[in-house]
Amino acid sequence: MNELEKLRHSAAHVLATALLEIWPEAQLAAGPPVEEGFYYDVELDHRISPQDFPAIEERMRRIIAEKQPFKRIEVSREEARQLGLKGRLGALSERKFPSRYKLDILESIPENEPITLYQNGSFIDLCAGPHVEDTGSIKSFKLTHVSSAYYKGDEKNPQLQRIYGTAFFSAKELEDYLKQLEQAKKRDHRKIGKELELFLIDERVGAGLPLWLPKGAVIRRELQNFLTEELLKRGYQLVYTPHIGSLDLFRTSGHYPYYRESQFPPILDPNELKALEDKTGSCAELANRLEKGEIGGYLLKPMNCPMHIRIFDSKPRSYRDLPVRIAEFGTVYRFEKSGELSGLTRVRGFTQDDAHIFCMESQVEGELMDCLDLVKVVIQKVGLLDTKARLGLRGEEKEKYVGSPECWKKAEEDLRRAAAKSGIDFVEEPGEAAFYGPKVDFLVKDAIGRSWQLGTVQLDYNLPARFSLSYVGEDGQLHAPVIIHRAPFGSLERFLAILIEHYEGHFPLWLAPEQVRIIPVSEAFIAYGEKIKEILQQNQFRVSLDRKNDTLGAKIRVAQLQKVPYMLIVGKKEEQMSRVSVRTSKKGNIGEMSLDTFISLITAEYKERRV
CATH class of the missing domain: 3.30.930.10 (Bira Bifunctional Protein; Domain 2)
Incomplete structure (x- = not known):
């Protein structure tokens, strides 16, 4: 674990301490560092929302100001189990109910591994560490969002609340990260993918099957x-x-x-299944025989x-x-x-x-x-x-x-x-x-x-x-x-x-789903737009014609929102001179030119796959 991960792991413990100070009845699960920060999973009747973040962060700042040392305590498995039964693991004091998730995590630790606890203030957690020296080392942090997560990622387990945060060694690093986070929200592929109609995840088809x-x-x-x-x-x-x-x-x-x-679970060979129809046997027994290779099966690769x-x-x-x-x-x-x-x-x-x-x-x-x-x-x-x-x-x-x-x-x-x-x-x-x-x-x-x-x-x-x-x-x-x-x-x-x-959805020409949109200034020039469309399609470009009876400004705005790389404005002057007025989604108006010149321009751009 590198130094930044240690800092974030320690910040997760400070978050847990603050949560328990506000909601002593909370049951904590796990709180690891992750790539962008840290989180802690908690079971709590109160539904935590971003509106709760200021109060939680204020408690965290007080705990940080106290410079509580992180003490490593090695115990026997039985000592840890007794603490868990008393509700003391992942808690500020003994409670009338056991530390359910901590006891489960304890059971998953291999027999040959040492059992360690970490304590800051009165908070004791089952944890392998490592941590920074004390809570005062955590200079810059921020809670970012909250979501739901099944315990251990298994939908058969209880659903917990996962509170995310991040921490850095300096305020400047945190400020830069938060700016990046705002940019990331605007660029979220799920949002843009829906707006541009690129992909769909339909629950009737199946979760995770785009x-x-x-x-x-x-x-x-x-x-x-x-x-x-x-x-x-x-x-x-x-x-x-x-x-x-x-x-x-x-x-x-x-x-x-x-x-x-x-x-995905293996699929029983239909021939094997038919041979087993008249035999008794539980699903568990069939699964066991399949696992051992005693009967045939198939696997989604x-x-x-x-x-x-x-x-x-x-x-x-x-x-x-x-x-x-x-x-x-x-x-x-x-x-x-x-x-x-x-x-x-x-x-x-x-x-x-x-x-x-x-x-x-x-x-x-x-x-x-x-x-x-x-x-x-x-x-x-x-x-x-x-x-x-x-x-x-x-x-x-x-x-x-x-x-x-x-x-x-x-x-x-x-x-x-x-x-x-x-x-x-x-x-x-x-x-x-x-x-x-x-x-x-x-x-x-x-x-x-x-x-x-x-x-x-x-x-x-x-x-x-x-x-x-x-x-x-x-x-x-x-x-x-x-x-x-x-x-x-x-x-x-x-x-x-x-x-x-x-x-941000502004794909280069070679990747853009729609490469050119022809925009007549009025219905009178749709026929000229059709001629241009046909020529561009013959040159293998992906092109559309806006036939809506709308203002020119409105049509341009729609094309901009749909992030079409090139827009060709056609009106009386363009038709008379057999030319087009060219706009791009990024640079705006780039001038008037012949259709042949425009085709040469985008042909080179496409063939070279420019970005």
Whole structure:
């Protein structure tokens, strides 16, 4: 935990202390630091709203002014349990009811881990730490919003109130962040996506399962076309794979059970189900047999890798065939908890720009360099700069990973060397690897300075062994290939969400759902507008004609609100001279020109994919 995380973790404890001073009956759950600040989950009959924030913040300021030290107390599991039964965990004093959530958290702590409490003033919390020295270290903080969240993210559990806040070391940092937060509200992709009719999430279809509306589908298609051009230039072969596959396939890969908690439940094989119809047995027994592999089943695919592996392994391969680069815009499914779903950034069904490269060890460095270059090209083309990267390495929890230490060491060294040679600015973070190998995740900043994780490149020496993959080497012997997993966009849904917020809906011409709007100054010039529309459509541009009987100013305002890049104003003068008056959504009026000149201007802009 870095220093800022320690500060925010400590601020969460100050928030909890203040909540209990105001509402002593509150039941606290957990209060961790998060990327943008901190939160605390609380069960309370009173419905907390932003109107309560000034009173809570005033209590927090008093607690901070007292400079209460954060004391670490190590206790036995039984001592902690007794404190919890007396209501003393996550409380200011003993209570007549137990600390229900704290006792549950205590039960989840592994037997071999120490049990620690942290105390500031009279508040005692079950916590692993660490914290700053005392509450006085928290100089600048602000409560930001409140929402509902199921305990542990499980909708079967009670719904709690989650109070969010943030903290910084200086008032200037806090002020800058709050300004950014205001900008973020204006740019929220959920708000803009609805206004511009880009996507829809319909609860009757299913939570976290977005529908791409026609305008959003245009952006998706343009992104796919751009990336497909790049892939074909780099020697990739495009494939399509089904949305569902045999459970055994994902058992072999390790995705089941490694990602079991975030997967949709397996589906029983209809043939197996028919054979079991006359037999007795509970659902739990069937689930257990399915889990053990005693009966067949299917899984909505959480990853595309196993299917691409089967394509590679569908025929004998020689060293002369390698590298084999297989790519797909493949839709995958993860059963994200309902409390974590958010617009397009966290969904249950999403499309990855996935690819897998099967190569010899001698080809690994060159292929990695090309993958890293591809991600950089994609990020630069859409106007997201200030790129940094994170090299995710294996962590201490060895049970989270497959494969031998030797394979991991080699893979980490190879990826580290390629990242250094590519010239990207990267930091190493143990514990951030995929379960089968290390990876490079790209981090970019948007127009208002927020950091987003985008593309990923992963090196894998383990899945080839799990699937017994081989190719015939130059020596005539069988050898195992190496797999490189890579996805420059990550997911099209999340990538679109980032672009919506980055551009605030003002997409560059090549991505804009509607590129040109023709606006006649009156109904008398609709016919001239129709001629222009037809010519632009023949030149493959996305164009509309405003036929409304409205004022010119009103039509322009509507086009501005709908963020159409170009508006062509046509009236008597324009028709007589066979010209158009051109406006842009950002610069306003840019002058009069011939239609041929305008077409040349936007053709170059589109072909170069300018941002």
